[in-house]
Amino acid sequence: MKIRRTPWWQYVVALLLGLIAGCLLVQVSESSGLSLLGAPWFVSVVLLLLGIVVLVMALQVHQYATTDPQKRARLKPLDPTKAVYTLMLSKALGLTGAALAGWYVGQILLVLDHIEADYYATAVTQCAVAAVICLADMVIGIVGEWLCQLPPMEGPENPKMKAAKRRRGIASATAKTRH
Template identity: 75%
Template structure:
């Protein structure tokens, strides 16, 4: 399976899309008299904890992937499913962070003119904090995706790989022979 890096242009596109949707939701909420703006404090805390968790997982994958194969035998094996899941979490965190950053900035842009009112001042403060945390999450997602890259394969015939197999007690790979039909 070949996973490609998330193209750089998707992040600004999602931020702009988030600004548009966030502004529309704020405008609809303001015109209908319902409370659709702001972000509860616990949402910002959860988003920050999610970003830190993904960063820690990505750093673990990076440490395992970049460790010398001879020394890797001493480490606890890393489940490939966990590594792929960490990569997908990093990708999702980056994209969601971009969209939510735009979402909260869009809300701020729509209500900033009413900031003298206590309700709107609190909503702008909440949205600003959430936007900053979502921007941090976007950066963590981008960095986490980079951390989950695998180094170039050195191949089974590389002396480091042979030494690592010997330490683990794995026999060298059998040479495949192909039978060609005689004419």
């Protein structure tokens, strides 16, 4: 199974889509009179805890994957399913963190004109805290995805094997020209 890293532009797209959605939410909230702005503190705490859990899991996968095979026998075995789930959680956390950061920043940008009102000042504070946590989650997702990378095995895709193959190719080509 070959899983590729999430391209950088997907984070930018998620951030921009979240920004647009956050701006639309402010306009709908102001035109309808509904109180939809801000982020409950509970949401920020849950997002922070989720980021910490994913980071700890990714560090466990990284420790196991980078440990020497002889030393690895002494470690508690790592379930491959847990490693794949950790990778998927890291990918999801990175993209979701980007989208939610855009969502909260979009709300902040359109409400800054009304910040003197207590309601809007509270909404800006809540959104700012949530946006910082979501950006941290995005970074944790990107780092977690990197931590879940497996080192190359001694197969044909290993850089050492490719270099040895090239050397052998050069050596055999020079040997043929000498004869």
